[in-house]
Amino acid sequence: MNARMPIFKYRLLSAITGIALLGAASQASAVENIKIGTVVWVGQAPFYLAEKLDFFKKYNLHATLQFFSDPALIPSAMLSGAVNAGTLTYDQVLTYNAKKIPQRVVMPIDFSYGGDAIVADKDIHSVADFKGKSVGYSPNSTSEFLLTYALQSNNMSYKDINPISIDGQAVPGAMVSGSLPVGVTYAPYITKLTDMKSGKFHVVYSSKQAPGLIADVLVVDQDQIDKHPEAVEGMMRAYLDGMKYLQAHPDESAKIIAPILGVPVSDVKQQLSLVYNVSLKDMHQSFEQNSSTKSLWGSGKIIGDILIKNKQITAIPDIRQTYNDSFVKKIENSPGE
Secondary structure, X not given: OOEEOOOOEOEEOOOOOEEEEOOOOOOOOOOEEEEEEEOOEHHHHHXXXXXXXOHHHHHOEEEEEEEOOOOOHHHHHXXXXXXXXXXXXXXXXXXXXXXXXXXXXXXXXXXXXXXXXXXXXXXXXXXXXXXXXXXXEOOOOHHHHHHHHHXXXXXXXXXXXXXXXXXXXXXXXXXXXXXXXXXXXXXXXXXXXXXXXXXXXXXXEEHHHOOOOOEEEEEEEHHHHHHOHHHHHHHHHHHHHHHHHHHHOHHHHHHHHHHHHOOOHHHHHHHHOOEEEOOHHHHHHHHOOOOXXXXXXXXXXXXXXXXXXXXXXXXXXXXXXXXXXXXXXXXXXXXXX
16 A cells, blocks of 8 residues: 655555554563554554553653554564554555464554545546546555545546546645646645645545555454464554543643644644544454444445455455454443553
């Protein structure tokens, strides 16, 4: 998958934060060391807070963050043993499980909620109006996922449009020049178009209409699940503590998050509004077998078909084998403080 790499985020489709368990602590020690490989992405804010405020300590874990400039490296780092867990996008999970590599989703993290969008000239009012038009998007990325879903939802296909391969960052320039009437892009490039004084461009379709399709998930090797279940549960609980702190102390949280994102404190809340960090009470929806994009089953079918079309996999792996929902169930039944 191509990485989308604005200030807003570095990831593949996109992609996201890696958490590494660097071996079990000795029996003489009550603390396990975990190394968290991560990317710069506002959806990972609860992990940033958990590390900075040492919420991991409560669960006998010592955590440090290690940032990856290219999230594509995280699955292979897990495979090599350099790291043993990571937050990935689900396309990465499908790709590796299709190769019979047992990397399991243990928890949904966040999904784009307006942070990815299809922007068009103001005289193009709906997806149906894309027919016969040139539509720019980045293949093998979040942009392709969103465009595919938008077309399918309107009983259309790529045969109905003139597909143009273009990076999301280049979409605004192409649209302003008049060479492209419709483009798929992401924050902060969306507002570069929609905030123009001319009022020429507007959002026709966004990830708000496909919640869960563009999502980050916490992934752990099956070996780590078998050998270190307490550490897996602990990192999940620390993340949830970080999310609680974010909700209870938004101003203090913004001051901690801003330097990591490399943006002014005043911009943090706006960026947070473009993602949804899945609440504990809603996490079960990711594992329910239905066609909703909030479900791995629903989004997995859409994403898997794209991966097959692009010859990245030959068949969609068994969705049930790509996740382990036992930790979410346990925490839901005993959420703690």
